Structures are given as C-alpha cells and as structure tokens.
Amino acid sequence: EPEVTQTPSHQVTQMGQEVILRCVPISNHLYFYWYRQILGQKVEFLVSFYNNEISEKSEIFDDQFSVERPDGSNFTLKIRSTKLEDSAMYFCAGRGDYSTEAFFGQGTRLTVV
C-alpha cells in the first residue's frame, strides 16, 4: 500500500539553526499539507500546497517557515531560524484530486535545544 514517507524521523537542532523536514508524498497526490503536533496537544494545520504554490496557511506559518516541492516528488518544510517553541511532531499529508481523504506520514519529531 502506498504511503507518505517522512525523513528524518527525529531531528535535534540548536535554537537559531535552520532545519529542513522532508516528505515524499504518494505519487498520484496533488494536494500537500504540513501539520504539527506539540507534545500532548492537538494536531494543528500549518500550510497547504497545490500546483506549486501555497493555497492556504495558518497564522503559525510565519516568515520563518517556507515550503517547496523542488523536484516534483519531495515536499519540504523549512524553518529558517528555529525557536524552542518549534519543538513538535511535524506531519506531512497529501490527497488526490478527487478525494477528500488525507493520508498522513509517520511524522518528524523536531527537538530544538
């Protein structure tokens, strides 16, 4: 069964450093998302991406965040200067054109120290 793959599974970084979280969506998906989940809290929407541009973003997704799909397969989330409060699980998700079901990856645990 096809699945969304995220790497790395765990990333530890120093405050102020840049991190890039990577996702390989399911091949026929067209809509892509990043969500995050702070430990013990609800899953929060960050950004949606379609046709190589951001279609919607939350207030969490400020100028420190960016997304891109550089080669038509990988979908990345970049945090330019990490803060302690960026520590969370980051989930990539995707869906097909005629489906409303979003498939989630296993997540990347980001720890900012």
Next chain:
Amino acid sequence: GESVGLHLPTLSVQEGDNSIINCAYSNSASDYFIWYKQESGKGPQFIIDIRSNMDKRQGQRVTVLLNKTVKHLSLQIAATQPGDSAVYFCAAHAHNTDKLIFGTGTRLQVFP
C-alpha cells in the same frame, strides 16, 4: 475562531464492549468530518469520514453519527479490541477551506 473538541480525554473500556467517542465542533460551515486513529509514534490514520449531508455512516466495526443541529459527532467502535487502543481525533473541514481542524483527542484504553 473555529474549534473542535472532544468530550473526554481518556476512555477506558473492557475488551469486547462497545466504545463511543464524542466530539463537538463550532463552525456550522463545516461540511466534512473525519475520525483519525493515532498510535504511539505514528501519524494520524484515517478511520472513517462523513459528509454533512449524511447523519450516519458505517464501516467495519465503526460507525460515525453526525448531529448538525447540535454540532456533534460520535465514533462508535463495536466489540472493542486491544488493537483499538490509541488516541482518536475528530477533524472538521469547512467547504471554503482546504485545512482540517483537529480536536484534542481521546485516548482509548482497552483492558482485558
């Protein structure tokens, strides 16, 4: 802003019993709802969904009920098994947006 909330943070049931997990949402424009299961260290896994033009949908051992009048939905799991132990989230989607608003989650614990 809009919110989605679950009624109980933890639900403990005996193996074989039926489980009911409840969820309330605030945005009357929500037109699509999903229940996700999240096991420890994993991403949310789709269980079942329902559109706002329905009030009930059944899957394998799971049923989702939607009451738009009181903005409430529930997930019923029949004959709960140890493998059902996880955190369950409801999520709502509004027709004019592509994002999901998640609830806080209910941890289902199944004991023998």
